Amino acid sequence: MGTAIDVEGLRKSYGTFEAVRGVSFRVAAGESVAMLGPNGAGKSTTVEILEGYRRPTSGAVTVLGHDPMRGGVELRQRIGIVLQEAGFPPELTVVELVDAWRRYFADPMDTDEAVAAVGLEDRRKVRAKSLSGGEHRRLDLALALVGRPELLFLDEPTTGFDPSARRIAWDLIDGLVGRGMTLFLTTHYLDEAQRLADRILIVNEGRIVAKGTPDEIGGRGHAPGTVSFAMPVGLAAGDLPLLPTGAGLDVVDGVVRVTAIDLVRVSHVVTSWAIERGVDLAGFRVARPSLEDIYLAIIGDGAIADEGVPA
Numbered sequence: 085m086g087t088a089i090d091v092e093g094l095r096k097s098y099g100t101f102e103a104v105r106g107v108s109f110r111v112a113a114g115e116s117v118a119m120l121g122p123n124g125a126g127k128s129t130t131v132e133i134l135e136g137y138r139r140p141t142s143g144a145v146t147v148l149g150h151d152p153m154r155g156g157v158e159l160r161q162r163i164g165i166v167l168q169e170a171g172f173p174p175e176l177t178v179v180e181l182v183d184a185w186r187r188y189f190a191d192p193m194d195t196d197e198a199v200a201a202v203g204l205e206d207r208r209k210v211r212a213k214s215l216s217g218g219e220h221r222r223l224d225l226a227l228a229l230v231g232r233p234e235l236l237f238l239d240e241p242t243t244g245f246d247p248s249a250r251r252i253a254w255d256l257i258d259g260l261v262g263r264g265m266t267l268f269l270t271t272h273y274l275d276e277a278q279r280l281a282d283r284i285l286i287v288n289e290g291r292i293v294a295k296g297t298p299d300e301i302g303g304r305g306h307a308p309g310t311v312s313f314a315m316p317v318g319l320a321a322g323d324l325p326l327l328p329t330g331a332g333l334d335v336v337d338g339v340v341r342v343t344a345i346d347l348v349r350v351s352h353v354v355t356s357w358a359i360e361r362g363v364d365l366a367g368f369r370v371a372r373p374s375l376e377d378i379y380l381a382i383i384g385d386g387a388i389a390d391e392g393v394p395a
Contacts, residue, residue: 086113087146088235088266089134094143096129103129105290106143113234116267118281120274122383126290127270128168131239134268135165148235161189164233166224166241174213178204181212182226189231198230203252218245225253235266242276254279274375284375288383302378309372311342311350316363325357339367347372 089111096104104126111117121127132138136152150159186192202222242250261267278298286294294302315338331344344350358365
C-alpha cells in the first residue's frame with residue numbers, strides 16, 4: 085500500500101503568529117484519517133496547504149506524489165475537496181452545477197448518480213440560491229465526488245446537516261472508502277470521526293498532541309471505566325460486594341459508581357452478588373471513557389479558542 089499524503093515538519097506563519105508548528109504525519113492510500121482540534125488549532129490551515137490553496141512557510145508536503153502547489157491539472161483530476169465554505173453561481177440549478185463540474189474530469193460520475201448519492205434528487209431543479217444550508221453542503225459533497233477522486237478532503241463536511249442527512253452522508257463516504265478511496269477529514273463532530281476514521285490526529289495550538297485509532301487514542305483502550313447502577317432498595321453501601329483490588333467506589337444520590345481497569349471482572353463480581361441477593365440492578369451500565377472524554381482531557385483549555393485566530 086502506497087502513501088497518499090506525506091507531511092514532514094510543516095510550519096505556517098501569519099506574521100508573528102505561527103498557526104502550524106512542525107506537524108508531521110502520513111496517510112496511507114485507502115486510509116481514512118480525521119484531524120480534530122478546537123478552533124484556531126491549525127486544522128484548516130493544514131488542510132488548505134494539502135489542497136494547494138496555501139503555501140507552507142517551511143516543511144515538506146506531498147499529496148499523491150505531488151507538491152500540492154505545483155501538481156496542476158494532473159493532481160486536481162485525482163482529488164475531491166469539500167471546503168468549509170463554498171460559493172456557487174446562484175442562478176444555476178443543482179443539476180446544472182453538477183453537470184458543469186463533471187466536464188472537468190476524464191471519468192466522471194453520471195450527473196443523476198452524483199445528485200442521488202447525496203440525496204438531492206427532489207431538489208435537482210432548484211437554483212443554488214434557494215437551497216438551505218444543509219442542502220448547500222450536500223451539493224458541495226456531490227461536486228467533490230463527481231470526478232471519482234482517489235483522495236477526498238472533507239473540511240467540516242456535514243455542518244448544517246440534520247441527523248438523518250448526516251448518517252446518509254456517512255454511509256456514502258464509508259462506502260467510497262471501502263472501495264479504496266483515501267479520506268482526510270476535519271470535523272468538530274466526534275461521532276463523525278469515530279464513524280468514518282481509521283485513525284485520528286488531535287491538534288492543539290498548531291501541534292499534533294495525540295494520534296491513534298478511535299478506540300485507542302490517548303490510552304482510551306486502557307483507561308479506567310465505570311460500572312454503575314442504582315442502589316437496590318433497602319440496601320446501603322456497606323451491603324455491596326467486596327470489589328477487586330484497585331477498584332474505586334462512590335455512591336452519589338442513590339447511584340453506585342465503580343471505577344476500575346478490569347471492567348469484566350468488576351461486572352462479574354457485581355452481577356454475581358445481585359443474583360445471590362436476588363436484587364435488581366436498575367440502570368446497570370458499563371462504560372469506557374468516550375472519545376469526547378479523551379479529547380477534552382487532551383486539549384484542556386484549548387477547547388475554547390480566541391476569536392479571529394486563523395484555523
